[in-house]
Amino acid sequence: xxxxxxxxxxxxxxxxxxxxxxxxxxxxxxxxxxxxxxxxxxxxxxxxxxxxxxxxxxxxxxxxxxxxxxxxxxxxxxxxxxxxxxxxxxxxxxxxxxxxxxxxxxxxxxxxx
Amino acid sequence: xxxxxxxxxxxxxxxxxxxxxxxxxxxxxxxxxxxxxxxxxxxxxxxxxxxxxxxxxxxxxxxxxxxxxxxxxxxxxxxxxxxxxxxxxxxxxxxxxxxxxxxxxxxxxxxxxxxxxxxxxxxxxxxxxxxxxxxxxxxxxxxxxxxxxxxxxxxxxxxxxxxxxxxxxxxxxxxxxxxxxxxxxxxxxxxxxxxxxxxxxxxxxxxxxxxxxxxxxxxxxxxxxxxxxxxxxxxxxxxxxxxxxxxxxxxxxxxxxxxxxxxxxxxxxxxxxxxxxxxxxxxxxxxxxxxxxxxxxxxxxxxxxxxxxxxxxxxxxxxxxxxxxxxxxxxxxxxxxxxxxxxxxxxxxxxxxxxxxxxxxxxxxxxxxxxxxxxxxxxxxxxxxxxxxxxxxxxxxxxxxxxxxxxxx
Amino acid sequence: xxxxxxxxxxxxxxxxxxxxxxxxxxxxxxxxxxxxxxxxxxxxxxxxxxxxxxxxxxxxxxxxxxxxxxxxxxxxxxxxxxxxxxxxxxxxxxxxxxxxxxxxxxxxxxxxxxxxxxxxxxxxxxxxxxxxxxxxxxxxxxxxxxxxxxxxxxxxxxxxxxxxxxxxx
Amino acid sequence: xxxxxxxxxxxxxxxxxxxxxxxxxxxxxxxxxxxxxxxxxxxxxxxxxxxxxxxxxxxxxxxxxxxxxxxxxxxxxxxxxxxxxxxxxxxxxxxxxxxxxxxxxxxxxxxxxxxxxxxxxxxxxxxxxxx
Numbered sequence: 058x059x060x061x062x063x064x065x066x067x068x069x070x071x072x073x074x075x076x077x078x079x080x081x082x083x084x085x086x087x088x089x090x091x092x093x094x095x096x097x098x099x100x101x102x103x104x105x106x107x108x109x110x111x112x113x114x115x116x117x118x119x120x121x122x123x124x125x126x127x128x129x130x131x132x133x134x135x136x137x138x139x140x141x142x143x144x145x146x147x148x149x150x151x152x153x154x155x156x157x158x159x160x161x162x163x164x165x166x167x168x169x170x
Numbered sequence: 171x172x173x174x175x176x177x178x179x180x181x182x183x184x185x186x187x188x189x190x191x192x193x194x195x196x197x198x199x200x201x202x203x204x205x206x207x208x209x210x211x212x213x214x215x216x217x218x219x220x221x222x223x224x225x226x227x228x229x230x231x232x233x234x235x236x237x238x239x240x241x242x243x244x245x246x247x248x249x250x251x252x253x254x255x256x257x258x259x260x261x262x263x264x265x266x267x268x269x270x271x272x273x274x275x276x277x278x279x280x281x282x283x284x285x286x287x288x289x290x291x292x293x294x295x296x297x298x299x300x301x302x303x304x305x306x307x308x309x310x311x312x313x314x315x316x317x318x319x320x321x322x323x324x325x326x327x328x329x330x331x332x333x334x335x336x337x338x339x340x341x342x343x344x345x346x347x348x349x350x351x352x353x354x355x356x357x358x359x360x361x362x363x364x365x366x367x368x369x370x371x372x373x374x375x376x377x378x379x380x381x382x383x384x385x386x387x388x389x390x391x392x393x394x395x396x397x398x399x400x401x402x403x404x405x406x407x408x409x410x411x412x413x414x415x416x417x418x419x420x421x422x423x424x425x426x427x428x429x430x431x432x433x434x435x436x437x438x439x440x441x442x443x444x445x446x447x448x449x450x451x452x453x454x455x456x457x458x459x460x461x462x463x464x465x466x467x468x469x470x471x472x473x474x475x476x477x478x479x480x481x482x483x484x485x486x487x488x489x490x491x492x493x494x495x496x497x498x499x500x501x502x503x504x505x506x507x508x509x510x511x512x513x514x515x516x517x518x519x520x521x522x523x524x525x526x527x528x529x530x531x532x533x534x535x536x537x538x539x540x541x542x543x544x545x546x547x548x549x550x551x552x553x554x555x556x557x558x559x560x561x562x563x564x565x566x567x568x569x570x571x572x573x574x575x576x577x578x579x
Numbered sequence: 580x581x582x583x584x585x586x587x588x589x590x591x592x593x594x595x596x597x598x599x600x601x602x603x604x605x606x607x608x609x610x611x612x613x614x615x616x617x618x619x620x621x622x623x624x625x626x627x628x629x630x631x632x633x634x635x636x637x638x639x640x641x642x643x644x645x646x647x648x649x650x651x652x653x654x655x656x657x658x659x660x661x662x663x664x665x666x667x668x669x670x671x672x673x674x675x676x677x678x679x680x681x682x683x684x685x686x687x688x689x690x691x692x693x694x695x696x697x698x699x700x701x702x703x704x705x706x707x708x709x710x711x712x713x714x715x716x717x718x719x720x721x722x723x724x725x726x727x728x729x730x731x732x733x734x735x736x737x738x739x740x741x742x743x744x745x746x747x748x
Numbered sequence: 749x750x751x752x753x754x755x756x757x758x759x760x761x762x763x764x765x766x767x768x769x770x771x772x773x774x775x776x777x778x779x780x781x782x783x784x785x786x787x788x789x790x791x792x793x794x795x796x797x798x799x800x801x802x803x804x805x806x807x808x809x810x811x812x813x814x815x816x817x818x819x820x821x822x823x824x825x826x827x828x829x830x831x832x833x834x835x836x837x838x839x840x841x842x843x844x845x846x847x848x849x850x851x852x853x854x855x856x857x858x859x860x861x862x863x864x865x866x867x868x869x870x871x872x873x874x875x876x877x878x879x
Contacts, residue, residue, distance in 0.1 A: 088789070093836035097792065099791050118756050122536055124532070278661075279661065281666070431651060434664070438657070442661065472799075482871075486864035493867075
């Protein structure tokens with residue numbers, strides 16, 4: 058499987074409601090040890106949003122800190138996206154990810170996580 | 171002397187951007203048509219390129235990542251690829267025009283039809299890229315380009331009515347035989363010339379070529395704060411010269427040799443000779459800048475090895491791209507296209523592509539993961555945001571204006 | 580519309596395509612409307628007024644080229660320019676004028692009045708072209724210093740062309 | 749013990765410059781390979797780089813796989829898939845991604861080598877040091 062097979066895939070909640078597309082994948086370096094690299098990169102979750110470029114410029118998830126005007130604008134866009142922990146994925150199809158929770162139980166990603 | 175040599179990157183970048191063939195003529199034409207009414211646009215453009223070139227140089231010094239690398243990284247392969255195609259075409263158009271410009275400058279002395287000199291110019295450009303170390307190259311053409319200061323000397327020597335020039339600049343008015351559309355079109359051409367994307371491609375890649383580090387941030391500032399205002403000053407003195415000499419005679423400017431006429435009138439043969447050397451260096455510098463930018467853009471998008479800091483055989487694709495660009499544009503230039511018209515189009519087209527280049531620079535220079543403590547300050551961000559808005563507006567209105575005014579006719 | 584209901588990928592694409600297409604069409608229509616507000620130096624024409632406009636633009640262009648040549652001869656007379664450069668400037672002006680003649684002649688005069696206008700301007704333009712040519716030939720032969728002395732006929736062409744512009748504005 | 753490092757796959761890894769162990773540019777991260785373990789966890793197994801990978805990611809459904817096959821054929825690499833950089837050969841993920849590999853062994857080098865051998869090496873001066 059490739060990362061590009063996941064990005065932009067449509068995400069549906071437990072009731073079949075479309076909550077957006079997969080924008081980015083959260084990796085945590087606590088996976089099985091890899092010789093030469095250290096602890097492996099485990100997929101911990103993902104952000105589902107509209108899939109537009111404005112939502113993945115790094116204002117919320119990355120380190121971009123300003124300018125104020127752009128930050129206000131794009132943070133609002135990025136905050137529309139919701140973070141889905143990987144254990145909430147019920148099943149994956151070729152062009153769809155189905156969750157085991159409802160959209161209401163999800164919240165935007167907080168940068169401290 | 172060593173200090174002067176270390177800011178030649180900024181000087182060459184600015185001269186190649188502000189007073190290359192298209193801008194020499196565009197500045198002269200606006201002076202003759204609108205007097206100094208558009209001088210303010212040049213100042214706005216100078217400040218804009220200072221703001222963004224400083225950021226791109228700082229990012230390059232701290233992270234080693236030049237502009238097109240950032241474009242691909244932050245915009246992804248699709249939007250980044252669209253920018254690549256647009257920038258590459260703009261680079262080629264400009265390169266084609268500059269080769270014509272180099273040939274024209276040579277033919278002003280050599281009495282040979284300039285078309286015959288185009289292959290010579292192209293070969294010289296290629297051999298410099300192939301053989302000459304980056305620092306030698308920028309020193310040689312940056313310093314020779316300073317001969318363009320003759321424009322300023324010629325202006326002073328004419329004892330122009332400074333008050334009128336200043337008044338015309340500070341109270342911009344559209345002449346009654348011109349429409350607001352043509353006025354806006356020329357404003358965009360001047361703004362686009364000041365902020366042509368190849369300047370930041372070249373400047374930031376040059377910073378990597380010279381192996382700038384975090385210790386070179388002052389050098390970066392010196393390059394930017396001296397180079398670009400100098401380019402703007404030259405641009406304004408051309409405008410003032412034609413305001414004084416051509417506007418009262420109702421002469422409109424459309425060829426490169428015409429631009430030198432006020433200088434010959436004012437300071438004579440010696441001045442004319444120095445000026446032609448300056449024009450040669452500026453167009454040659456711009457040809458180097460655009461030819462190398464075409465290599466930088468493609469190589470950085472795909473992550474290939476690039477740069478003159480390695481042997482050509484270690485950056486084979488980079489050199490092949492540049493060689494192909496030079497060959498293709500030479501053939502195009504040999505068809506006899508008017509170099510001045512070609513750059514006018516390419517400047518205006520590049521105005522439409524500006525946001526895709528400058529936006530990633532603004533993002534990364536604010537990214538703490540990249541820049542640590544060297545992220546933009548508040549004042550800089552305030553200015554940069556204003557320019558982002560200007561750039562976005564310019565990008566939207568450019569092509570419609572070009573169609574409405576039939577390219578400023 | 581359908582928003583809120585589940586929609587297949589293709590349906591989204593089609594909608595987006597229609598939106599973009601209508602935007603592009605609107606922009607083209609707007610541009611077409613605005614283009615008519617701007618005077619054009621060349622192209623086809625139906626009325627005498629617009630033909631006169633084109634004639635004036637052409638004459639202005641010729642005045643600009645001819646005055647460039649006069650300024651050049653004045654500069655050259657003071658031995659302020661190389662002969663190769665002088666010849667190049669004059670040759671460019673010559674190309675400019677012959678280009679103007681070509682474009683102007685390609686416009687169809689709409690009526691008899693326009694025919695007379697065409698004839699008058701054509702005479703002025705060809706006289707200017709001949710005189711610029713003569714100066715170019717002299718410059719190529721290197722008699723740069725004497726150019727100013729030979730520029731008399733061109734100077735009177737400029738006066739006539741300028742009078743033509745003033746009379747028809 | 750410090751907390752485990754956290755990254756965004758698209759934002760922090762995709763499209764970043766690759767740099768080989770001799771500090772030469774070695775392509776960009778054109779895609780990331782993921783594998784599902786028996787317990788259902790998914791982890792990164794390799795970074796992918798090469799024109800074929802990029803073309804496939806950009807949804808060129810014919811061109812992508814064809815270019816990938818071409819790279820496999822053209823690059824006589826130690827590993828069987830030259831477009832694949834196992835995570836174990838990744839030394840550092842920063843503003844660029846540093847590898848403990850030689851770029852000669854990578855898929856991104858197939859065209860580089862062709863142009864070097866067939867064009868650049870035939871021009872005099874191609875091995876002159878620039879500085």
